[in-house]
Amino acid sequence: MAQAKRASTPKRAIPVLTHREVRPAGIVLVSGPEDYFAETAITRLRDVLRAESPDLEITEIEASGYAGGHLTTLVSPSLFFEPRLVIIRGVQQCTDALIADVVAYTKMPVEGATLVLRHGGGVRGKKLLDAVRGAKDVAVEIDCQKPKPSELVDVVVAEVRNAGRRIEPQAASLLVAAFNTDLAELIGAARQLLTVTSDTITDEHVDKYFGGRVETTGFKIADAALAGRVRDALALVRHGFSTGLHPVPIVSAVASKLRIMAKVQGLSGSDAQIASRAGASPWQVGQARRELRDWDDASLGRAITLVAETDHAVKGAGRDPQFAVERMLRCIALRDV
The missing domain is CATH 3.40.50.300 (P-loop containing nucleotide triphosphate hydrolases)
Structure with missing residues (x-):
């Protein structure tokens, strides 16, 4: 037939x-x-x-x-x-x-x-x-397709760039964490930041104007994990998931902090001197140096590899993105990498 x-x-x-x-x-x-x-x-x-x-x-x-x-x-x-x-x-x-x-x-x-x-x-x-x-x-x-959650940071960056300005990746991730359920709201928030700032938009700007929007953000979770506060990190991430926080900004926040730690590792000088070499703000360098006290080159490298694997999992390769994020946070907080 x-x-x-x-x-x-x-x-x-x-x-x-x-x-x-x-x-x-x-x-x-x-x-x-x-x-x-x-x-x-x-x-x-x-x-x-x-x-x-x-x-x-x-x-x-x-x-x-x-x-x-x-x-x-x-x-x-x-x-x-x-x-x-x-x-x-x-x-x-x-x-x-x-x-x-x-x-x-x-x-x-x-x-x-x-x-x-x-x-x-x-x-x-x-x-x-x-x-x-x-x-x-x-x-x-x-x-006019809906952007994937993993694409929202790029959408924010493009919106700001289209206005002739720049937003730091950490700031874009933080904004996505606060407005990840409505694209119009997210773009509106980015445009509001453009009107109240005159230079590069930083995470300090986002926290100043929208910090109360979502109590749990990717960077707050990352701070807890890298400080070794495993209970706080897990409590924050579970609260974040319950209020609609997507796994991608959390992984992005941890990755961003680890990248700065890797750049700062082994450098000498003041925070301001290192900032210009590492491409970060002085306060970020100071925080990274404090967090590095519990890490050596080998463990930091393994942590970066773990985050890369988790990023792959939450963007479609894994069956349970939330479990992958919790596992990553637990391993980092316990230095079990």
Whole structure:
């Protein structure tokens, strides 16, 4: 018996961009579940079009209530031929009429009109999506996937860099520890720090403005473990897990502190002198030197290896990320590495 052929997935013939790369096109498909990225892209696009044409006509509708033929009305030129921006939201809940009209529109788009289709995910509207993704030279797609927990620090760093500023990795990790459940809140916190600081954002800034947001942070847990306070470290991490703290920032905090300890190990001079050589703040050098009293080169190397293994485990290689973090903290606090 001949084997049944599987339905092939049509290849995208259009550019796939990030929310920062959005640009005008006849059709702009904004796909994916992350609403913050989607709204950022739509706002940027609106601003670009309005800057080009202050008389831009903007219309927003919901896909769930769409009636056949309405798209033609929305994109049709007005009496004075003003450019038009039509935003259709909730395309994942669209009517059959919208699917038919958009499929037809991909073949004959209207000059001077920009059609934005916001699809949050799911299988509804697949025919529409396939038609748009095959509309070469007509459409672009803005991919708005939710970032993985392990990617949130990079998101914060990119947001600050986009503003022409810098944030220390420890500070970004601390901010993620405080706002790890809502991307819009996380980005909002980063932007707030940009307005109240004028130079590199440090963990001191984060602690000053958001220290009360989450009692348990990755760096507080790391401090307890490296100070040998095993009970405190385990109590803090379990409390953190119960309040939504993700394993990744905890491992990142421990790794960051161990890296500074490794740089400081064996160096002589004042904290300020060593800071410039180690690429750290004087207070970080002072803390690292105090923590190094219980470590030699061999045990510090094993601890760094353990943290690297734990990082691998919490980013998908292990079955139980929380157990892996607790094991790492216990071993470090007890110097059992």
